Amino acid sequence: MARSWFSEPPEDQKEVCPVTETQDIIAGKWKIIILWHLSIQTRRFNELHRLLPGISKGILTRQLRELEEDQMVHREVYKEVPPRVEYSLTPIGQSFIPILDSMGEWGIKYKKSCKKAKAYTNL
Amino acid sequence: MARSWFSEPPEDQKEVCPVTETQDIIAGKWKIIILWHLSIQTRRFNELHRLLPGISKGILTRQLRELEEDQMVHREVYKEVPPRVEYSLTPIGQSFIPILDSMGEWGIKYKKSCKKAKAYTNL
DNA sequence: CGGAATCCCGGCTGATACTG
């Protein structure tokens, strides 16, 4: 018993519900968006930073590291001056691209089919 | 200026990157899992509560409400004693099912193809 | 350029108690 003493009955849940695994990986405010940008092409760190307006370098680093740990993203360091680091999708990450595409298409259809009630919460 | 004074350049971002929309909707610790359970069949409140070990009723309610606001989930109240409330997917929610399925399948493949490094962080 | 190290902060999450 490491840390399963509260609110976490991990095993059975993941057995029963396979999306749990996926949920764990793409949870994180920027991960889906990062993966999407990497699905287009390999990107450098600052390139990603520019593509994600509002994210700080610290956070970007963390999200990328976590994606690395989950073997979704590959980090290639070129020993140069100034340094260059390129991020790309691993094979596992690439296998996720169809889902990213679906999510993109769905997002577009979603915007068309409904004006978000959330925006008008004050009604 | 409501609350967009920091870290939120919403418009352009969503233009450029369609997954942002989707990200916003499925963000939330339990939403994907809730949607998945509802994709199987209509469920009652306590049924969902049992299916999601670890979630509290308060949180479950909130996540469901948010999914309702986003028009993903329909809430049907039966005027009975004791009360009965059933949750199901709206048409928009149903249009998301393929993605849920993909995520489920992907999650299974993922588990096979890699032993998560995260679990052994202490190495 | 691409981070690492810190600190801070808010919001979501979660527990508990109460209600119709």
Added chain:
DNA sequence: CAGTATCAGCCGGGATTCCG
């Protein structure tokens, strides 16, 4: 049964500073 209300806390995001 299906919530609401309230409060606590934690974690993850964010800003800033420093480094090779």
